[in-house]
Amino acid sequence: MSERGGEQQLPPSDPAARRQSERLQRLIAAEADAAGGCLSFARYMELALYAPGLGYYSAGAVKFGAAGDFVTAPEISPLFGRCLANQVAQVLTQLGDGDVLEVGAGSGLMVGDLLEALAAANCLPRRYLILERSAALRARQQALLEARLPGLCERVVWLTRLPERLIGVVIANELLDALPVHIFTLTTTGAAERYVARREGRWQWREGPVTDPALAQRVAALQQEAPLPIGYTSEIGLAAEAWIRSVGECMAAGLVLLIDYGFPRREYYHPQRSGGTLMCHYRHRAHPDPLILTGLQDITSHVDFSAMAEAGRDVGLDVAGYTTQGAFLLATGIAELLDDAADEPMRLRWSQQVKKLTLPHEMGELFKVLALSRAIHQPLMGFAWRDLRSRL
Numbered sequence: 001m002s003e004r005g006g007e008q009q010l011p012p013s014d015p016a017a018r019r020q021s022e023r024l025q026r027l028i029a030a031e032a033d034a035a036g037g038c039l040s041f042a043r044y045m046e047l048a049l050y051a052p053g054l055g056y057y058s059a060g061a062v063k064f065g066a067a068g069d070f071v072t073a074p075e076i077s078p079l080f081g082r083c084l085a086n087q088v089a090q091v092l093t094q095l096g097d098g099d100v101l102e103v104g105a106g107s108g109l110m111v112g113d114l115l116e117a118l119a120a121a122n123c124l125p126r127r128y129l130i131l132e133r134s135a136a137l138r139a140r141q142q143a144l145l146e147a148r149l150p151g152l153c154e155r156v157v158w159l160t161r162l163p164e165r166l167i168g169v170v171i172a173n174e175l176l177d178a179l180p181v182h183i184f185t186l187t188t189t190g191a192a193e194r195y196v197a198r199r200e201g202r203w204q205w206r207e208g209p210v211t212d213p214a215l216a217q218r219v220a221a222l223q224q225e226a227p228l229p230i231g232y233t234s235e236i237g238l239a240a241e242a243w244i245r246s247v248g249e250c251m252a253a254g255l256v257l258l259i260d261y262g263f264p265r266r267e268y269y270h271p272q273r274s275g276g277t278l279m280c281h282y283r284h285r286a287h288p289d290p291l292i293l294t295g296l297q298d299i300t301s302h303v304d305f306s307a308m309a310e311a312g313r314d315v316g317l318d319v320a321g322y323t324t325q326g327a328f329l330l331a332t333g334i335a336e337l338l339d340d341a342a343d344e345p346m347r348l349r350w351s352q353q354v355k356k357l358t359l360p361h362e363m364g365e366l367f368k369v370l371a372l373s374r375a376i377h378q379p380l381m382g383f384a385w386r387d388l389r390s391r392l
Contacts, residue, residue, distance in 0.1 A: 072174050077356070084257070100114070105137070169256075170254070203294065251374050321389065330358060
């Protein structure tokens with residue numbers, strides 16, 4: 001999708017948003033100039049999403065829900081958080097005590113749903129930690145919890161970095177897909193990396209050598225596993241792998257729950273998926289061009305869950321489960337929760353929400369749940385229906 005053509009097909013941005021985008025683009029262009037004229041796409045993506053005060057997740061615009069750019073599972077239904085609470089409660093009970101750490105808590109809805117359900121089960125964590133990079137989202141989360149759960153707010157602590165040591169449960173819902181990815185493409189002379197350069201007022205793609213040894217090693221390993229055609233283009237999430245290792249290093253005991261859309265490696269890098277998985281979201285429209293609306297749209301890539309599992313094993317975590325979101329929610333009791341509806345209209349609404357979250361043609365199959373653990377020996381309830389670890 002070209003920049004001009006792509007923007008013409010999308011809703012217009014307001015003047016304040018355009019000014020924010022222009023400031024961010026000047027910042028990125030200055031860094032590109034200092035680096036010799038271009039940046040790796042991974043660096044462009046990091047700045048476009050997270051540059052302080054200007055990036056998509058760092059600025060103050062609404063991201064989630066009907067008024068934003070996309071809808072996540074906690075916005076679809078409170079039952080999502082209640083099901084997660086059932087899994088969290090199982091682990092906290094086994095540990096005897098512990099914290100919950102949610103990374104990237106979005107609107108804060110899931111925090112409220114989880115805490116309410118854990119309180120009802122008499123299984124509250126010692127602390128509910130939230131690691132949130134965006135000051136605007138932190139403020140929104142704080143306001144929501146103060147209004148909804150004033151009696152539990154004292155348990156909630158916001159962090160700016162991972163704790164040095166953690167016992168409990170880490171939850172990352174739709175986090176990994178928004179971490180920066182490198183893009184590689186296969187040419188007649190070998191693998192190349194996709195870079196981004198500013199030309200005539202627009203961002204443009206540029207191909208160059210693969211200079212990161214870790215990226216070069218990963219691309220070579222992919223080609224050995226399954227020959228890929230010339231022109232094949234895809235992503236490698238080195239940042240997500242590094243994040244998994246960081247979490248594993250601070251996890252003394254407990255569970256890491258990763259919920260996102262993606263595939264195991266053999267499906268992710270299938271020869272027929274020759275254009276990769278990069279996708280952008282703006283005002284509930286999905287499109288494939290990350291070089292427009294800089295700072296105003298979400299940029300995502302599907303998750304290679306095999307790579308996430310390997311990163312966990314690198315730091316001594318066990319792969320405790322891997323399944324589809326639909327199977328996980330059914331195993332943690334989403335169907336039974338329908339009985340808690342206050343009346344028939346609520347039950348009908350919840351039934352529609354359950355279908356959205358669990359049916360294969362909705363979110364049920366594309367979204368996966370990966371569990372990484374340390375010192376957890378009891379089988380996890382969320383993977384009792386369907387355990388797909390053999391596919392990783």
